[in-house]
Amino acid sequence: MSDQFNWLYTDIVKDHFMNPRNILKDEEDFAADGNGITGNIKCGDQMQFLIQVDKQKNIIKDCRWRTYGCASAIASTSVLSEMIKGMKLDEAYRLTPKDIIKNLGSLPEHKIHCSVLGDKALRAAIDDYYRRNDMTDKIRRESAHVICQCMNVTDHEIEEAVLDGARTYLELQERTKLGTVCGQCEEEATELLNKYIDEHFGGNLKLL
């Protein structure tokens, strides 16, 4: 009946929202090799990811998740949970929201923020696995700090963009897509932009 109406998202999103895959059920005894949680109830979303790892091959054998989140968070994490089964840990670690959204068809722009929870929780679960197995050297440099939560842009990427020629907030946005969704990171990003410009080009700019 509701099918006659325009549904908010693509058919794939709808399918995953209606039938989320790999949800952690209360009654099941899922022995996780890695368990990660991210998000914040105050902001209206939280995500937990659990993985089982084939330790010989460093491959994700199976996974489960659960969320306090919206339809996009549910659908994108459901898609992600299918993508990573059989995937190498390294590869899963590098997945970005862009990879998930590609598999989802598309999401409305203002919902992209919600879809990044899944890959963040997955990375937290992999970090947990690395920690449990004495592989902490594999954990992404702690200094890489996510500035734009929506588009998952780190301070390292801002620095790269500056080295690449970005001098204004707009140019930074063009290169990294940072701050293009909720816009809350503008202040912090602008500070970093100026800091890196000063660090790398400060002397020259002052001469001009």
Next chain:
Amino acid sequence: MSERFIYLDHNATTPLHPEVKKSIGEMLEIYGNPSSLHSAGRTAHQKIEQARETIANFIGAASDEVIFVGSGSEANNTVLNSLSCSSQVCRLERKQRDAIITTQIEHPCIMETSKCLRERGFPIHYLPVDSTGKVNLVKLKELLNDKTALVSVMYANNEIGTIQDIKSIVEIVHDGGAFFHTDAVQAVGKIPVNVKDLDIDFMTLSAHKIYGPKGIGALYVKRGTPFCPMIRGGHQERGRRAGTENTIGIVSFAKAIEMRQQEMYDEAKRLRHFRKILIDGIKNNIPDVQFNGHPTDVLPGTLNVSFAGAEGESILLYLDLEGIGVSTGSACASGSLDPSHVILATGIGAELAHGSIRISMGRENTLNDIRYTISALQRVIQRVRDMSTNYQRKTT
């Protein structure tokens, strides 16, 4: 899945009343410019003035106190912005007063406009509300002084349905020498509202919340109250709102009001009954819920409820798949990171605000709709909580 879509979002907007549809059909033939002197123009003019009288009568006003505008938002903007007019005439009428007091639970069009005025240097105060959404009258008395030009308090809240004690508020405001405006788009046509009894100075009305068309609203301005038009350049609406009149909208608005006059009282009784059934049905079948808003001073068809551990947008969209349309105070539905400012103002935590659902019933809803909604809610809340990271499951 229900046979037909069960629409429970009447505070967002309403479907047209069948009589309004009929009236729109008839009005399509009325093409004259109401300002024209020939008979085509005079016919349109006459229809508009009849409509004005119908609406004025309904709220206890005189015809010349009702100005037609493009929406409730326009009416609210007009009242607030008229303060910032720097013409000598308006300044004298304001007697050096330039502060506005409004509340923390207003519609965004009041919130945004007042914020903008604040940036332009006008002192703005936002009154807090208690846990039921009632404005703090002690605080109002404290804030009110000889600098206060205007106090604007929403009559009935769109999200939680709480109805304010307008009479007491107006008395306080007038004692302090300020003018009083109320955004009454959720109240007029649902509960009795009389501007003369309450001595209101400005009041905002909208057609589409009461089975009239979108794009037409009205502003009541008491005779003798200083007023500054927002849209200038024409003598329409006695020089108070320029632009060729929306004849079809205005006449259909009046038709909607006429139907409200006939149906409002019985409907309110019916919806109050449904509301009670909903509350009992939810309470008895779903654990860990909280009802938001005032228990008795509340719009007959509005019920706002929070479900612990369940996120509102998911609830809304799962209900949509069950054939039910509601709305939510969750941040995710609005595209921002903040949940409803109204629910937060009542002092409940962010989590329960994100898990809040507004059910707003209307004239076409039946008892079966309500029963079906209760059972669908049970399924949906169970489902959302089953996958939640944030619901304390009861171990059996």
